Amino acid sequence: MTEQLSFLRPVTWMGTDDVIIIGGGLAGLFCALKLAPRPVTILTAASLGRGASSAWAQAGIAAAVKEGDTVEKHVADTVTAGAGTVDENIARLMAGQAADRIDDLLRFGVPFDRDLEGRLEVAREAAHSEERIVGVQGDKAGKAIMEALVATVRDTPSIRVLEGYVVQDILTQGKYVDGVVARDQAGRGPNKIRLPARAVVMAAGGVGHLYSVTTNPSEARGGGIGMAARAGAILADMEFVQFHPTAINVGKDPAPLATEALRGHGCTLVNDAGERFMVPIHHDAELAPRDVVARGIFEQVKSGKGAWLDCREAVGATFAEEFPTVFAYCKENGIDPVTELIPVIPAAHYFMGGILTDANGRSSLDGLWACGEVTSTGAHGANRLASNSLLEAVVFAARIAEDIQGLLPAHKLNPWAQDSVELTEADDDGTDTEAMATLRKTMSDEFGVVRTGEGMKAGLAIIMELERNNQRQRFDNALITAKMIAVSAIRRHESRGGHYRTDYPEPVAELAKRSFITKKQGDQFAEDMIANGNSEKLSV
Structure with missing residues (x-):
């Protein structure tokens, strides 16, 4: 098999995939299924579904499906929880499509709880005014959803799954994304492979593993955000981490x-x-x-x-x-x-920030879409409403699929000798290096539940020192994401939602807006701050 795979995936692939999806969590799998029968390749670092935070989600998906509940009530609760920075149009779009996405999941085999009359059972969670959480056996929603989707994906012939591949670079021609570079963790062929594509969908998950105490798997270290930032994508709301x-x-x-x-x-x-x-x-x-x-x-x-x-x-x-x-x-x-x-x-649990996307999941780079926790759609604002995360993932994954189908009406077929590649034994078991442990401690200490101006400046200096000494590209992506969180947090001179500063403990009305940053801007801010003796009084 190794010889065959090496032949199929040389350093420069002679063919072009229609769509490459980075990440095997809920957003990536759902997007692949909605794109079928268009040929799609899913690249995932861990075995399909294993390294995804989605599988660990316990409560369920928020949806106004109970009699008496409405989309407008759901939107109102989302806006209130979001502490003044929710994009109401995006929140309304998301809540309005919730019922349809629940129907999709039911068709994919998700066994949502029902009452004796066959209606979906719903529960209530914090900051919801109604019972609207659709779940599975109390706390098994994420596990059940992922099991159903993984099984469906493996039975879908148009979806090729490459497990054990860590994507490290987004390839661009000018402003257009045209592929990725991935590293094979299991040594089944060339160490790095180049995969051209007509469309790339980033669904690589969140940032929880950047923190010492987290509910997220080790794969959630912000790599997708860092890659997109290096390629020039605009990021949004990077200071807002939910614990x-x-x-x-x-x-x-x-x-x-x-x-x-x-x-x-x-x-x-x-x-x-x-x-x-x-x-x-x-x-x-x-x-x-x-x-x-x-x-x-x-x-x-x-x-x-x-x-x-x-x-x-x-x-x-x-x-x-x-x-x-x-x-x-x-x-x-x-x-x-x-x-x-x-x-x-x-514990670090969910990231409201990420790659800036529009209502169709498009990033600021042509050819790059993004969905799931790796994005900042504007739906969550400064503080995500409970159980809106899985909803956001499926709503925008479906919208991306529809958008790509409209933009690329004629798909190209590649001869796939292998529909999927099973992960055997990877050389990256998720164990932290000394540098990663230092980064995680720094993020928890200085960019955690409670933040201070002096602490954050000291934390940013540590991140910059780690950058200077780093020689591992995968860690570089994590460092970039951590640095953009740090700079964005330092620049917001108030407390709002998931961002709380003891030196600016109150919200400021004129700062009730989203924040945007590029890697170039973040790097310049950090260098200027060090040059100015750690002064953070720079333009926001």
């Missing part, structure tokens, strides 16, 4: 997650003294927006009071049946959630 309030605090990397649906179910947050500390902080207490709850828990942990999720009364003896995933996490770590409190801590 899930209730990662289970048992020292695991990544940290297991206690789904927000537990708090929607009535579970409460208490400190060591048994005090419900969220009650005086916000009128919605445990169901306040995620940034508020994350900061509340962070302060309790930082002050030594501890933070615990109490599910004993609200769930109790039915825990294993209602929330099997969380129950298994707890039992694996010696916790019985039926009778004991669950220790919790905020």
Whole structure:
């Protein structure tokens, strides 16, 4: 097989793929399926579905499918949670197409929960005014969705899957993207291969692994954003990182997650003294927006009071049946959630920033589309509404497929001797290098739940030092993304949503707008800041 694969994928491929999709999570797989029967190649670093944050999503997908709920209510909740920077037109488009995308997922075999009359069951989560979370067995939505899509993709002959390939570069001719360069982790052919394409869809996931405490897999290190930035793409809202309030605090990397649906179910947050500390902080207490709850828990942990999720009364003896995933996490770590409190801590969970895209998923580079967590569509603003992430992924993946079909009406066929390549043993097992560990600690310490101007400037200096000493291209992509987060956070002189600064603790009305940056601008800002003695008083 190795000889055959080497022949098929020389350093310069003689053919041209119609569409290359980078990433095997929900957004990438859904886009590939919506493009069928057009020939598509999916490149993924891990086995299909394994390195995707989508598979770990517990609660489900937000959709106004319950009687009495409306798209306008969903949009209103999204805008409120987004803290003043949501693009309402994008949010309305997303919410308006939710029901159709749920139907698609049902056709692909996703076993969403239904009531005795056959209607979709829905649950409520924080900052939602209605019950609108469509899920699977309490906390198995992400796993069930990905299993169904992976099976469907493997049965779709127009989709070729290349597993174990780390994409490192986006190829451009002028402003037009015309392919990618990938590294084969398993040594099945040339170390690097060049794959030309008529269209490239970036669906490489988020940035959680840039932080020491995260719920994301090791593949979520911002590589797709860094690649796009190096190619010249505009990035947006890079300062807005969402920290899930209730990662289970048992020292695991990544940290297991206690789904927000537990708090929607009535579970409460208490400190060591048994005090419900969220009650005086916000009128919605445990169901306040995620940034508020994350900061509340962070302060309790930082002050030594501890933070615990109490599910004993609200769930109790039915825990294993209602929330099997969380129950298994707890039992694996010696916790019985039926009778004991669950220790919790905020963890980097979701990224509102990323590659700037329009309503059709187009980036600022011709030939490059993007969907999923790697993007900043404007739908989430400064603070994502719970369970809007999977919705955004499928809505814009479908819109990208429709856009590409319209722009490239005649597809080209390549002789594919192998529909998929199974990952055997990769040379990158996700273990952090010393430099990566330094970066993760820096991001958690200085660009985490609570930020300070002086701390962020010190953090940016460490990132720049890592850049100067780096000789690994994959790490370079992660460093670029971290640097753009750092610069964007330093430039926003206020607190808003997922971005909270103790030196600028209040929102500023005139800054209630999205932020945009290119790599060139970010590099210049960083160099000027160092040259000016770390002064951040530069133009935003």
